[in-house]
Amino acid sequence: MKSLHNKVLWPSLLAILLIWMGCEQQSEKPIISFFQFEKPPHFPEPTYTFRNNEVNEKGFNLGKMLFFDPSLSRDGSVACSSCHVQSHAFADTWLHPFSFGVEDREGKRNAPPLFNLAFHREFFWDGGVTHLDFAPILAFESEIEMDISFEDVVGRIQRNDAYKALFKEVFGIEEVTGPYVLHALSQFMLMMVSADSRYDQYILGDQQALSAVELEGLVLFRQHCESCHREPLFTDLSYRNNGVQRQISDLGRETITEVSEDRAKFKVPSLRNIEVTSPYMHNARFEGLLQVLNHYTQGVQDQENIDPLIFKDGKPVIQLSEDEKTKIIAFLKSLTDNNFLSNPIFFNSNDR
Amino acid sequence: MQNVKQIFSIITIVILSIVSYSCQDKEDPTLTTTGEMIVKFDNYVGNQTMVVDEVGSTNYRYTNNSGQKFNLTRFGYYISHIKLEGPNGELFIDEMNASADANQIKGYYQVVQGNSETYNIHLKGIPHGQYNKITFNLGVREDGIQEGAVGGILDRAAGGWFWNWNSGFINYIIEGHSDASLRDDNRVQIHIGGWKNIPSGDSTPQRFFDNNVDVSLPFDATVTVSNTLRPSPHIMMDLLKVIGDADLSTENNIHSPAAGKAFASKLAGAFVVDHTHQ
Numbered sequence: 001m002k003s004l005h006n007k008v009l010w011p012s013l014l015a016i017l018l019i020w021m022g023c024e025q026q027s028e029k030p031i032i033s034f035f036q037f038e039k040p041p042h043f044p045e046p047t048y049t050f051r052n053n054e055v056n057e058k059g060f061n062l063g064k065m066l067f068f069d070p071s072l073s074r075d076g077s078v079a080c081s082s083c084h085v086q087s088h089a090f091a092d093t094w095l096h097p098f099s100f101g102v103e104d105r106e107g108k109r110n111a112p113p114l115f116n117l118a119f120h121r122e123f124f125w126d127g128g129v130t131h132l133d134f135a136p137i138l139a140f141e142s143e144i145e146m147d148i149s150f151e152d153v154v155g156r157i158q159r160n161d162a163y164k165a166l167f168k169e170v171f172g173i174e175e176v177t178g179p180y181v182l183h184a185l186s187q188f189m190l191m192m193v194s195a196d197s198r199y200d201q202y203i204l205g206d207q208q209a210l211s212a213v214e215l216e217g218l219v220l221f222r223q224h225c226e227s228c229h230r231e232p233l234f235t236d237l238s239y240r241n242n243g244v245q246r247q248i249s250d251l252g253r254e255t256i257t258e259v260s261e262d263r264a265k266f267k268v269p270s271l272r273n274i275e276v277t278s279p280y281m282h283n284a285r286f287e288g289l290l291q292v293l294n295h296y297t298q299g300v301q302d303q304e305n306i307d308p309l310i311f312k313d314g315k316p317v318i319q320l321s322e323d324e325k326t327k328i329i330a331f332l333k334s335l336t337d338n339n340f341l342s343n344p345i346f347f348n349s350n351d352r
Numbered sequence: 353m354q355n356v357k358q359i360f361s362i363i364t365i366v367i368l369s370i371v372s373y374s375c376q377d378k379e380d381p382t383l384t385t386t387g388e389m390i391v392k393f394d395n396y397v398g399n400q401t402m403v404v405d406e407v408g409s410t411n412y413r414y415t416n417n418s419g420q421k422f423n424l425t426r427f428g429y430y431i432s433h434i435k436l437e438g439p440n441g442e443l444f445i446d447e448m449n450a451s452a453d454a455n456q457i458k459g460y461y462q463v464v465q466g467n468s469e470t471y472n473i474h475l476k477g478i479p480h481g482q483y484n485k486i487t488f489n490l491g492v493r494e495d496g497i498q499e500g501a502v503g504g505i506l507d508r509a510a511g512g513w514f515w516n517w518n519s520g521f522i523n524y525i526i527e528g529h530s531d532a533s534l535r536d537d538n539r540v541q542i543h544i545g546g547w548k549n550i551p552s553g554d555s556t557p558q559r560f561f562d563n564n565v566d567v568s569l570p571f572d573a574t575v576t577v578s579n580t581l582r583p584s585p586h587i588m589m590d591l592l593k594v595i596g597d598a599d600l601s602t603e604n605n606i607h608s609p610a611a612g613k614a615f616a617s618k619l620a621g622a623f624v625v626d627h628t629h630q
Binding site: 150 | 451452453454497498499500501502503507508509510512514516517518519520550556557558559560608609610611
């Protein structure tokens with residue numbers, strides 16, 4: 001009886017299991033690939049809605065094609081990549097303190113770098129865009145950037161047979177629509193994770209990754225800069241006026257929140273890869289990091305909404321000796337993530 | 353061997369029942385006890401029917417309460433989160449879903465003046481029973497924005513009314529011309545949007561304004577949803593209730609939550625269920 005039990009029962013259970021599984025809906029999850037988004041262990045949980053748009057290799061590559069495609073600007077002259085250059089952490093080069101859009105129209109704010117975007121809730125210097133998916137719409141439609149309606153962008157893609165086939169392959173759609181264009185671009189940008197600087201290696205346990213001077217710089221950084229440039233993103237994602245406008249002409253965050261209490265406030269930028277993103281500040285006022293530190297220790301003056309963490313009781317709060325500035329700058333340069341800046345997955349492959 | 357036969361038959365029954373259970377369509381068991389309703393929206397300007405003219409038209413069909421003449425070149429609004437209620441506890445809550453896939457968008461409707469197909473909202477899956485009240489949200493709330501890129505009527509590339517610089521949908525859009533407006537081409541644009549509130553604190557002001565508006569309208573009569581009855585409430589919307597008192601010489605370029613707040617506060621009063629067809 002025992003053996004019959006085994007002959008009948010277990011195959012039967014197996015059959016039930018197989019039938020049960022066979023009735024499950026087909027799963028279309030891609031096989032685990034190198035192109036999955038991975039949260040660095042020392043980072044907070046990402047805020048991007050991956051449940052609606054999971055990153056996969058084909059979607060990433062499609063997003064890359066779009067990112068490097070100048071035909072998606074009104075006159076075919078500029079692509080996303082024109083102002084977001086990998087070797088500069090996807091900021092613009094120092095040659096363009098303000099980027100140039102179509103017809104060489106000059107921008108009004110310094111192009112921000114692009115990395116660790118999955119961890120941000122708001123985008124651009126004034127934080128008006130509240131989801132990464134929506135960020136490209138503003139760049140396309142801005143008159144001083146790509147100056148083309150998003151409707152026209154999608155129309156151009158839809159009329160391009162190569163794109164159409166790729167969108168079908170990636171998203172299973174016959175007609176290209178706006179949200180899928182945005183999802184592809186997000187997939188490309190989400191993979192721009194910068195978390196492999198020498199600072200990161202140190203945080204993750206490699207005691208040798210930072211030199212003695214850099215370590216002293218880290219201590220000073222935590223003492224003087226950390227409250228706004230909070231680790232590990234090196235921004236607290238808040239909006240502050242650090243007094244970089246001599247006369248307030250750019251209202252910054254006030255444009256979005258419509259209250260004067262936010263006048264001249266801008267999003268605290270990350271300091272990762274700061275070595276390669278000169279010039280600094282929304283108005284590109286400073287070319288070098290020493291100038292930036294000098295601004296905080298001497299240059300900053302009283303102004304409407306000036307941040308009390310940097311200016312209080314009629315004088316700058318942060319006091320640093322020249323030696324301390326040198327050490328902080330040495331530390332800041334340890335935030336350069338060369339693997340990110342030269343990662344070949346981001347290279348333009350449109351001309352292949 | 354009797355035992356073996358028993359085992360076989362039990363296993364066969366188990367397999368068959370599992371197969372039939374696991375392979376059956378997950379159908380709504382209440383399907384046979386639900387019906388439909390068609391909610392119709394009619395837009396008016398005072399007692400005049402609403403007509404949309406070509407951009408550039410100087411045919412000013414309408415007059416506001418202070419005598420300023422104007423016309424409309426674009427008009428419409430988003431409706432979402434529809435709820436129906438009845439006298440005996442009947443309740444229908446329209447399913448909501450925001451998705452990149454236009455076919456998966458649920459519970460969002462865009463009434464676009466000039467496109468008569470958009471005037472009728474066809475509600476399905478309503479439990480049989482009596483209904484005498486409709487509630488809806490005028491606009492698109494956070495749940496339609498913070499999921500990221502969405503398709504269909506919410507797709508900016510396909511006619512969705514979306515602010516690119518201050519993310520969010522335009523809940524209620526008015527565009528046209530008025531001889532009172534001194535802007536180029538006498539333009540009037542009143543875009544009412546905004547989906548979040550950051551309330552004021554002891555020393556901080558209110559930031560942002562949620563200009564989504566809850567509209568709750570009693571029917572003029574109780575209607576019945578059944579296998580044979582598909583009622584249709586007709587909702588009338590009067591634009592003059594919203595901009596009748598506006599000064600179009602100054603209030604002609606509204607594009608932000610704070611600027612739209614005064615208009616938003618009047619939106620709920622612009623809608624009324626005029627009559628219902630049983």
